[in-house]
Structures are given as C-alpha cells and as structure tokens.
Amino acid sequence: MMGEFSRQVTPLNRTITEPLTTGGQIEYEDFPCTIDVTGPLLYTLFQERWQETQIGHVVEGSVLELEFTQPPKICILYDGYLTVVTEAWHLHLCLEEHLGGPLAKTPPELRQQRLIHRASLYRRLNERGEARSWGIQFWNGSGEKMMNLFLPNPFVGEDEDLLPEGKPQLEKLSLYQELRETYILGTRPIPFDQNPLKRPYLAVCRSSRCYPSRNWQPIIEALQEAIKQAELDVYVMTSGCLEVCKLGPVVFYSSDRTWYTRVTPDIAKQIVQDHVQQGHKIESHLYPLIQHSP
Incomplete structure (x- = not known):
C-alpha cells in the first residue's frame, strides 16, 4: 500500500565530484529517486516549465539535444514508464518497476536494471571552479547514464550563441535554484498536494494491431460521459498498444x-460506476481472467 504523499523532500546530503578529462570537474548533488520525488519534478519540467527544459543524452562521441516548441500532448505514467509525447518526438523513462504488461513478463533483474537508481542535479565547472552548465542526470540499475536534462544556461543567448564576456543573464538560474531548494536542500516544498503523475486515468487502446479496437470511439465517449456524470477527477484518453492484443476494445x-477486454459502451459505463467509484472490478472482462478455485 502506498504511503501518503509528502511535499517535503528529505535531503540525501550526498555530493560527488568527478574530474573531467578536458579540465575542470562535474559536481553531482544526489536527490531521492522515488516516484513521489521524480514524478513532481519531471511533471514540473515537462508540463509547466517546458520552455526552459531540454532533453539530452550524452556519451563520448555523441550528443543528442531535443527541445519543446509547445507543451507535450501526453505526459503519462504507464506500467512504470513515463511517456512524454510531442508533435515531433517522444520519450520513455522508467520511474517505477516495469512489470511487463498485464502478464508481468519482465524478469525481476531486468526491472531493476531499467529503473532509475540514482538521480542528481549537476553543475559543470571549468578549470577555475566556475560553473558553466547546469542539468539533471539519471542512472539505471546497472550504473549506466540514462537521459539527462539541460537547464537554462545564463551564458547562452536565445539563439544558442554565447553572450558577451561578463554579461551573463543570471536570472536564467532561477529554475536550477528552485529545483535545488526543493529536491536537494528540502527548504522549499514540492509545488503539488499530490503526485501529478499518479492522477488516475482510463486509457482506451486505438492500436490497429487489434482489429476490434479500431472501433474505440464509442468506448471513449461512454467513459467520458460516465466520468462527467459521476463528477470524478479521472482523465480519459486514447493510447497505443496496451499489450492485450486481439481482445479489443x-x-x-x-x-x-x-x-479490461471486449469492452462495450455499456461495460465502459459499468467500469466507471462499479470499479472506479466503488472499487468492484468487472470480473467477466478482466485480463488476465481471475481463476477461481473449484
């Protein structure tokens, strides 16, 4: 059973400094990587501060950088993975154990390998000890660097050009400072009363792999109508493959x-009325089916 959400992060008080082969060093300040910390952090960056956030992946010999041009279309947690979808690209990042769909096919050791096991706010320092770039780095269960996030740099202008020497735009550091106060020092509360990535939702498969799922529109409409009538704070959305093929909708x-499989509009309404509202699952449409003892 999940514990109560806390707006206060307990600091790890762990700083690690690594020398850079090209001179200078990188300073990592670790923060907890539980879902109630990474969830609010990433929702803030991707959904609310997207104009100031860039996605990156850096290894020796290659660098990938992506930026948002508008808020993402989807920012949702499914089976352990955060999925963020824009008009041009999408990303997946494992924040909780990825069980492997309804049949839990992912081996335990692979679940741990994929999961974030370390998270840090970082600064790159030059040979004089002066910070020159800021960001967030994640590591998986094998200690491999996962994607990182680039935070606003006061030495870089709007057109990615270096600003004149001695004229940095220091106000660009405000996001880094807010994140540090919240997730490293614990002096500022998380800006949510609940984990925004844990808001409940109902997703309807629209994958063409599952022929009956092509008729998903009546199911979406039935769910939306039932949620509205019940005045519930549950998001209704369509999705790609939900890993239950040939049994749609x-x-x-x-x-x-x-x-749930083989869902009709009537069953969709029943899901809301019986399951979402009262906690009683519709056993005849569950996947996998519940096996009762004789």
Missing part, C-alpha cells in the same frame, strides 16, 4: 493497474 485503469 481494451481499457486500462491506472489507479490499480487493471486491464
């Missing part, structure tokens, strides 16, 4: 990781 309820 398929509906997934995120609050307790439940998959």
Whole structure:
C-alpha cells in the first residue's frame, strides 16, 4: 500500500565530484529517486516549465539535444514508464518497476536494471571552479547514464550563441535554484498536494494491431460521459498498444493497474460506476481472467 504523499523532500546530503578529462570537474548533488520525488519534478519540467527544459543524452562521441516548441500532448505514467509525447518526438523513462504488461513478463533483474537508481542535479565547472552548465542526470540499475536534462544556461543567448564576456543573464538560474531548494536542500516544498503523475486515468487502446479496437470511439465517449456524470477527477484518453492484443476494445485503469477486454459502451459505463467509484472490478472482462478455485 502506498504511503501518503509528502511535499517535503528529505535531503540525501550526498555530493560527488568527478574530474573531467578536458579540465575542470562535474559536481553531482544526489536527490531521492522515488516516484513521489521524480514524478513532481519531471511533471514540473515537462508540463509547466517546458520552455526552459531540454532533453539530452550524452556519451563520448555523441550528443543528442531535443527541445519543446509547445507543451507535450501526453505526459503519462504507464506500467512504470513515463511517456512524454510531442508533435515531433517522444520519450520513455522508467520511474517505477516495469512489470511487463498485464502478464508481468519482465524478469525481476531486468526491472531493476531499467529503473532509475540514482538521480542528481549537476553543475559543470571549468578549470577555475566556475560553473558553466547546469542539468539533471539519471542512472539505471546497472550504473549506466540514462537521459539527462539541460537547464537554462545564463551564458547562452536565445539563439544558442554565447553572450558577451561578463554579461551573463543570471536570472536564467532561477529554475536550477528552485529545483535545488526543493529536491536537494528540502527548504522549499514540492509545488503539488499530490503526485501529478499518479492522477488516475482510463486509457482506451486505438492500436490497429487489434482489429476490434479500431472501433474505440464509442468506448471513449461512454467513459467520458460516465466520468462527467459521476463528477470524478479521472482523465480519459486514447493510447497505443496496451499489450492485450486481439481482445479489443481494451481499457486500462491506472489507479490499480487493471486491464479490461471486449469492452462495450455499456461495460465502459459499468467500469466507471462499479470499479472506479466503488472499487468492484468487472470480473467477466478482466485480463488476465481471475481463476477461481473449484
């Protein structure tokens, strides 16, 4: 059972400094990588401060940088993975154990390898000890660097040009400072009363792999109508493959990781009325089916 959400991060008080082969060093300040810390952090960056956030992946010999031109279309947590979708690209980042769909096919050791096991706010320092870039780095269970996030740099202008010497735009450091106070020092509360990535949702598969799922529109409409009538704070959305093929239409309820198959508009309304509102699952449409003892 999940514990209560806390707006206060307990600092790890762990700083690691590594020398750079080209001179200078990189300073890592670690913060907890539980879902109730990474969830609010990444939701803030991707959904609310997207104009100031760039996505990166850096290894020796290659660098990938992506930026947002508008808020993402989707920012959702499914089976452990955060999925962020824009008009031009999308990303997946494992924030909780990826069980492997309704049949939990992912081996335990692979679940741990994929999961974020370390997270840090970092600064790159030059030979004189002066900070020259700022960001967030993640590592998986094998100690490999995952994607990192580039935060605003006061030495770089709007057109990615270096600003004149001695004239940095120091106000660009405000996001880094806010994140440090919240997630490193614990002196500023998380700006949410609940984990925004844990808001419950109902997803309807629209994958063409599953022929009946092509008729997903009536299911979406039935769910939306039932949620509205019940005045529930549950998001209704379509999704790609929900890993239950050939049994569509398929509906997934995120609050307790439940998959439903062969859903009709009437069953969709029943899912809301019986399951979402009262906690009683519709056993005849569950996947996998519940096996009762004789």
